[in-house]
Amino acid sequence: MIQKSVILNFPRKLVDEPLVSRVIRDCDVEVNILQASVTPEEDGHMFVIFKGEPANIGRALDFLKERGVRAILPVKNLVRDEERCVHCGACVGQCASAAFTIDKDTCQVVFDPDRCIACELCIPACGYGAVESVSDHLKRTGEAS
Ligand code: SF4
Ligand code: SF4
Structure with missing residues (x-):
């Protein structure tokens, strides 16, 4: 269970x-x-x-x-919305634990939830709202209204 x-x-x-x-x-x-x-x-x-x-x-x-x-499916307190991600790579530079990396073959930014230490430094780095805290995501989508 x-x-x-x-x-x-x-x-x-x-x-x-x-x-x-x-x-x-x-x-x-x-x-x-x-x-x-x-x-x-x-x-x-x-x-x-x-x-x-x-x-x-x-x-x-x-x-x-x-x-x-x-x-x-949020990871720790993080919501990664792949549909909003433009693969700009800004989060990769902030992520010391290499949870966000760039796939050399596809040039796409990939996320490994097992490596995430929930420091949340990637949230302000993302200008596209593709990484948010759960509470910010809920506020934006109206669930907290
Ligand atoms: S900063 Fe945001 S839009 Fe850019 S690659 Fe990371 S998650 Fe995607
Ligand atoms: S919360 Fe921290 S460890 Fe997790 S993906 Fe964002 S920058 Fe990387």
Whole structure:
């Protein structure tokens, strides 16, 4: 049994769907909702903790992805949003533990969560909002409103 923090962002067309109850019932995963912003007028956002067997949590994440939900898994207090990353490399110079590095073959910036020591020096270095603290991410996406 493991626990995983997950930020769920889903389009407004899914706001009426019982996604959380499907995760609980069909995937056998407990869901603890820490913050949520769900209205018919806007996209939905949730910060949850999944608790269950690793395979079941994997099934839950696959199910949500298939339904069009974007799940972001924070590392320590860090949210790395790959869709916002332009691979400028500014974070690499700040990261003393080499959690952020540049892949020589692809010239893409890659992130190794196991090497991250949570110093958070990369957050102000990123001008694209591709690395944020969990609280800043939640504020930006409206979950904390
Ligand atoms: S500083 Fe931000 S945009 Fe640039 S490579 Fe790092 S995460 Fe990506
Ligand atoms: S929090 Fe620190 S160790 Fe982790 S990726 Fe950012 S700069 Fe590197």
